[in-house]
Amino acid sequence: MTQETAPLPQILAIGSVLWDVIGRANHSMRVGSDVPGRITRLPGGVAMNIAMTLTRFGETPAVLTAVGRDAEGEELLAAARSLGINTDFVYHSADLPTDRYMAVEGANGLIAAIADAHSLEAAGDKILRPLRDGRLGSASTPYNGTIALDGNLTRSLLEEISADPLFAAADLRVAPASPGKAERLLPLLNHAHATLYVNLEEAGLLCHREFDSAETAARTLCERGAARALVTDGGNLAADATADTVHTATPPQVLVTRVTGAGDTFMAAHMVQELRKSPRPDALTAALKAAALYVSGETAQ
Template sequence: MKTPDVLCIGAMLWDVIGRAPRRMAPGADVPGRIRHLPGGVALNVAVALARWGLQPAVLSAVGRDPEGEALIAEAARRGVITDWLTRDSGHPTDCYMGIEDSEGLIAAIADAHSLEQAGAAILTPLDALPGWTGPVVLDGNLTEELLAFIARDPRLAQADLRIVPASPGKAERLEPLIAARRGCFYLNRLEAEILAGRACRDAIQAAEAVVARGAARVLVTDGPHPAADAMAGAPTLTHQPPAVTVARVTGAGDCFLAAHLAAERQHQPRDAALRQAVEASAAHVSGKDVP
């Protein structure tokens, strides 16, 4: 097996994304485009990290069905190490379905049952990496029980945890990691408000509110508004995204995380890392792949 630079633990699945070029009302039936793409937070981040020149491995559950074989082949083609996957012939490969319009995401359904049923089995490859001190990306598609287990797992006691909730509906799953006072959290404003337990006027207030709850470091995005990087005992930083025309929204947060982590792996200062993340996310939303 290849030795990775980064471990990405979480969802690896197929994205089915339907996008309409205009605003949609509830119940609308409009023409548009439907794409079938490799996805899942863990895989999205891994693919983006590979574009930044890193060697990421995904720890996830993928079925032994044709969809799983095709997904693994495509991930490997994009530079992701797939030797660490858990394969189960009894469960199908997971899938995500999203609907977007010109304003952004309308609705989505994530079917990650195979990942949830695999549970701690996806962590078995960690036995070959005792004392891992590198970055570990965790996504909120993991169950709250598994996230709590990871927070206590001695194999990851010295790891640099990078945590993303996957969606506002799964933000509360991150509570065990906040309680453990571990990791760097990547949230959008709504996710941060859920974890903070209150409404916030902007990304700055939202990031600081989650830090006040016990998180060591929190980065919050807020669409076209300034993003923020808050951490205990240090000043909060902000950066304004460039104005872009929205071509897609799914995966923007994953692109943000990957660009930020890549910058910090290059020992860039906090402000430069935040700027790179914001600009990479904006480029993704405009339809470009960065770098």
């Protein structure tokens, strides 16, 4: 009797999988504010947020990341599996602790955040081994599914990925982890199969200028070599541009109750729409709706 081989996952999320520790208050805040609120600990990180959203839309993504062989890491992977995320290809480190992210949010948005993704950075290209050793692909048969790649990886590793034939056949979807890490994506700006997902501030950092609209930012990214760029601007107009065309849409107006993870939700929802062959304008509109539902406190479906 032969053993059946499990089908390869069609979507990979590569990057940070960690614990989000989020403090939220219903009051507007500033530096030095001390107010009552709620503190939660949830699975997070860009790759994890994308993977979680993909599962809510019925997909079964796999994550490529580094997690410590500690209690926090085991709990985190168990939580991921319970959500329907494939963790078979995660790199487990005995020497590195599981990463964490801490943020404070007020009624006026994100006040401050610290991302401790040092273990992911230290693991380096070890997280990519499944793409080389035949489990997900190899040099002769590169992975040909969809890859969501986040900017928590080091710039040197992103430079390697930009030229690595292991990624030549994949539909590469790329997002910075935060404005502070946006410039790490510069090596991927000219990648022939990469779609960039950035907000207005991140687009400005990549282009070394300020923009007053998402449409102008998306067009400029394409002029600078991007094959495709999606730019969001909070509740304002968003744009999806290639060298030839640009589509725009405005997000639904909602009461904002959370902001951490909104961009990741937008990206994942957009990926799902495109996997289902939705036309570009429809995919943009649907992704903006999903992100609006998320920031309002509801669940995107």
